[in-house]
Amino acid sequence: MKKIVILYPTILASHFAPMMQLVDVLLEEGYTVAVAVIDITMEQDVGDATFAATVDRAASSRRLSVSFHTLPRIRDPPSVTHGAGKASTTFGGAPDSPFYDMHRKNKHETLIMEKHIAKSIHNSSLRLHGRTPLTTYIVPKGTKNLKTGLSQNLDSICQLMTKQLDLLLINLELLRRYNKRLRGFLCSMPPGSVHALVVDVVSVDAFGLRIPVYTFYLTSTSTLAVFLQLPSIRAQGQPSFRELGDAHLNFHGVPPMPASHLMSKMLEDPETEIYKVADGILVNTFASLEARAVGSLRDSWFLPDSKCTIPPVYFIGPLVVESGDGAKGKHECIAWLDEQPEQSVVFLCFGSMAEARFSEAQLKEIAVGLENSGHRFLWVAVGPADPDLDVLLPEGFLERTNGRGLVVKQWALQVDVLRHKATGLFVTHCGWNSVLEGITAGVPMLCLPLYSEQKMNKVFMVEEAGIGVEVVGWQQGLVRSEEVEARARVTAHKEAATMAWKNGSSSRSAFSQFLSDAAGIGTGKTRV
Template sequence: MNKTMVLYPGIAVSHFLPMMQLADELVAHGYAVTVALIDPAVHQQIAFAATVDRVVSSKKHAIRFHMLPRVELPPATSTDDGDGDFFLLGYLDLVRRHNACVHDFLRSMPPRGVHALIVDSLSVEALDVAERLDVPGYAFHTGNAGAFAVYLQLPSIRGEGDPSFRELGDTPLELPGLPPMPASHLFAELLEDPESKVYKATMDVSRKNSRYSNGFLVNTFESLEPRVANALRGSRGHRRRGPALPMPPFYYVGPLVEKAGERGERDERRHECLTWLDGQPDRSVVFLCFGSTGAGNHSAEQLREIAVGLENSGHRFLWVVRAPIVSDDPEKPYDLRAEPDLDALLPAGFLERTGRRGTVVKLWVPQVDVLHHRATGAFVTHCGWNSVMEGVVAGVPMLCWPLYAEQKMNKVLMAAEMGIAVEMIGWQQGLVAAEEVEGKVRLVMESEAGGELRARVTAHKEAAAAARADGGSSRAAFAEFLSDADNRQFTRTSS
């Protein structure tokens, strides 16, 4: 009988998809995989529910999916911290309320039948459940090692009486293995009052990752982040049941990204944007896309600035546009399927004037396929780590436009450490002007500096392929993780 790995993914598209790539790797190595799911309908995120449906449908013959029972939830306002309703508090509360369901599910499996439990790094409290059941537990971080290193070190950075991260503003934080990281670039939850619920919850999750996990799987590869990998290898962790023990081991197993043409039922009819790209010269098109959650939707004013900048740049473009968010009512979740009115949002005559060299697509394109197309020459991205990894694997230089979560930290690492991107500065003032859009597009597409970006990202593309190949660093790290899980299982069964 195959050894069974239980995966407990996060409840967001950017957390869920990489873990499904990890599931594929485990299946390829001969493990049985069961995925425990929180009912997507509970979270009221349309994009997430649609993604889960697609993945379950395409992988159900190779992977077992188990929907956890729904639990009673409090009114949405119960997570209000005095400064608004924070996504993180609701997320953590939802996961916490499902811990009893995870406990019952693990107990329902055959004795010693769970080889290991792998949870999303935001669902780390479930590892306490695994520990009580004597099941080896690991955390999977879907972002990069650098941002995760910042996150894990936060409790030791700020002592009692020190200025808050919000008070530090743009003061750079000096952390082992990382370039100077402005305090203002941390997660938004950490820029709140240190006495607030959301700040304390964020710090608590950071501590629990080190306390509960037997190891961290990270969606990166070592040569992309060598300094932080070396720093973490020799770091000391927080206190775990008494004396200080080494930080749990890190396994850099990436890049775990979807392959071109790997989107199941969508492959049955080729997207029209790919046909349009077929008619464009090699490396001539600037691709603009800002994630799948809806949090990356730009204002009408910002859309107009982008349009003017693209038109004035003179370059070909493929631009994915979503309608601006007009309601913050938590009882009415934003519908990602709401089509934008391009005639109303974009400058008069823009579509007609640029129709020969540009195309605007509503809502969605097969991003991986676009990035791998020979015509794509640059990628304007919100710096979500999945998108960054997809850009690296495709060998496309990037323009950074961070919007939320850890994306500002990713931007620093991409531009200052990895050398694969340039930054759109205007995001810091809340509006990237048309002049900057035009100038940065020209820089990447025309200048010597843009050529150097391309050379570096091409080198990282080759390194990514080598890391995942036989004898590569990621392949070796994955084997090391499996060996550790096997050894822990042997210890359990022989005790």
């Protein structure tokens, strides 16, 4: 009987893409692959805007040995009511929701924001969590001195918004709700046929399905090392991480990390059972790129508390999206790059969700920096339809930069742009997929982290690997010595990334070990 590996991704395109690269590797090893996905057409307010299209492309391009199974929809829709001047959303979350305790303590939440931000709030899966009514007051666009006259607790309200809008946590909760559907799908498989289940960073509920379960960790080993050490540090009497602000924390295997750079979930509750009960952790990296962090995870003193153990960790990257040469037609930005001199273009792209998080002031600052730099640039600005980016950009910006700059508003395959000979520099939000794509393309990076683990990735890129430069003063058009050094270092890592999947190399060996270990674990478990 041919063995099946089942993948269970979140509904984020940035997480789904590397899982599809994992699919291709599994197929090469002779496995059948099944991908269980949530019906994004029914939960369209939860994932990012590109997810449905990403799944469709993957389903149409993969071989017959891959099947995509849509899990039946759960029955827990939110109820939304609207009134004059305000909108109220009643949440329908479960008591085990990560937001439930917060909402139980706060009988009512009030958010004050501009219209386009409010639209994002009410179109998000924030309303999946808790049972607290949410009232949103809309203020006119461009209202100045908003803080004047408001409660002194506005800062804490903003922190609450940030925590509630953490899209990763939202997706984790959604996956928790679909675990029973996933269990039903697994039980429908032929007995003994499932070799392993590979899940995105998901809940403890997904474990205990009586088959080997592996977590696919989709960011850097450095962030994993920090994540695993936080409980031990807190046990030593460390004050609240949030209270430390920008104070640096020392971790094994990574550069000193400002407490403010930690993910919000880490700040609130660093304890987790996820990695303690997984049979292993797959990491999308390669050993030579993060040698110190990789080495720290293998040290016996990494976790001083003898009660804390971590499962085997397999460094199987880089798994990056392949070139889109087979796509129909040539994207306008590739055609434009064809006309530019070699290594002359600054490429700016901040992921599929980032533009919605940029304020109008931030967008204008980026535009001013590009205009003042004098460099050729390509800016993929995938922003919300309301307000239009034409309105947000400085007046006359597009006309003044016409010829040496191009702003495109539809998604372009980032890897194709990075591998184009005209691309000389990559301004990135430091999402791990983007970092790996920049490395494999051999393009040095300017770091402009926005949210989630991106600030932690920036520390690794700048302080440890030397493949990136923090965005400070680049808008003046200065070519700093650090940028030149980063170009040399990223070229070396590009060569190492190419070698990582050769027969007998680090990532290939780690992947083979993962498959072997999964088979061994399976013999000791009652198989579904």
